[in-house]
Amino acid sequence: MINPWDKIFVEDFETALKIADENYKTASNKFDLRARGLIKLLQANYSESLKDFKLLKEKETESNTISDDTYLYIGLCYYALDMLDDAVEFFESPVKKPSAFKYTTDISLPPAILYFFSLKTNNAKALSIAEKVLNKKRTPIAEFLTDKVSEKRFEDEFVISELENRRKCRLEFYKAIKAPKNKDNGKYIQHIQSCIKLKGLFLEFEYYISKVELEKINR
Numbered sequence: 245m246i247n248p249w250d251k252i253f254v255e256d257f258e259t260a261l262k263i264a265d266e267n268y269k270t271a272s273n274k275f276d277l278r279a280r281g282l283i284k285l286l287q288a289n290y291s292e293s294l295k296d297f298k299l300l301k302e303k304e305t306e307s308n309t310i311s312d313d314t315y316l317y318i319g320l321c322y323y324a325l326d327m328l329d330d331a332v333e334f335f336e337s338p339v340k341k342p343s344a345f346k347y348t349t350d351i352s353l354p355p356a357i358l359y360f361f362s363l364k365t366n367n368a369k370a371l372s373i374a375e376k377v378l379n380k381k382r383t384p385i386a387e388f389l390t391d392k393v394s395e396k397r398f399e400d401e402f403v404i405s406e407l408e409n410r411r412k413c414r415l416e417f418y419k420a421i422k423a424p425k426n427k428d429n430g431k432y433i434q435h436i437q438s439c440i441k442l443k444g445l446f447l448e449f450e451y452y453i454s455k456v457e458l459e460k461i462n463r
Contacts, residue, residue, distance in 0.1 A: 245271070248279045252446055257286050274303055281317065285452050288459065294321035304346075311347040312338035312354050313449055320449075323361065324456045332370055335361050339377055352378075352385035353449060359389060360421050360453070385418055395419065413444030417454050433461060 245267050251260035261283045267276040281296030297317045304310040319334030338345055338354035348354075355377040362371035378386045388398035398418070403411045420435035439454040 248276065248283070252279070252283065252286075257283050261287070274300060274307075274309075277303070278314075282446070282452070285317070285321070285455075286446065288324075290321045290324040290456075294318065294325070297321060309346050310344070311349070312342070312345045313349050315345075316354065316357055316449055317452070319357075319361075320453055320456060323453075324459070328365055332361065332365075332367060336370060336373060339373055349449070350383075350385070352381055352383045355381070356385050356389060356418065356421070357449070357453065363421070364457075388418060389421060395422075409442060410444045410448055413439050413442035413448050414450045416442065417450035420454070433458075436461075 246263050248260040248264040248267065251257070251263060261280065264276045264280040264283060267273060268280060277296055277300050281293045281300060284290075284293035284296060297314060301310065301314050301318060304314055315334045315337050319331045322328070322331035322334065335354070335358045338348075339358050342348070342351075342354070355374045358370055359374035359378060361367070362369075362374055375390070378390050381387075384393070384398055384401040387393045388395070388402075393401070399415060402415055416435045416439035420432050420439065423429070423432035423435060436454045436458050439450060440458060442451075444451045
């Protein structure tokens, strides 16, 4: 089978979607279902992306292979659709019950995304949950968001050469999170735009949430 990511990487999303869809119809592979959901996110087709990620969640639950970022992508689709009560449920789950998830992309990712969401939606309860978890972690992202390290130290510890583009993409998103806290909307938009420009090979959750956020800003 042709890998849809070969087309995603060169930004031929229409062809990538056709490949992922045909592959999934042939083999019902979770890899292709995830790719299909991500392509629909890239095309801003959030309601259809949501359907794919909810189906992926069902399949992962059945096979005991559930990943926290599947929940985050469902939450993101709900956020894009302005369904905030549903969004917070899925953003909170990996933070409140991490043992329920078989796989994680980064232990700092779920609480950091919940932290972002709570700041953007003025959700004090979610903010408290996110801050409590972040304060317990000793990772560059967690320590930066909780003001334990400077921006310069965060950059030095977080960006590594073999993943430079992907890490820089993520770095810009976390810099953006700090901007509203410091009441600097100009820097916030600048960092969001930088995250999107870097793209992170379309492999990083932070790219997708930045894309959705910029669309919300530009409405």
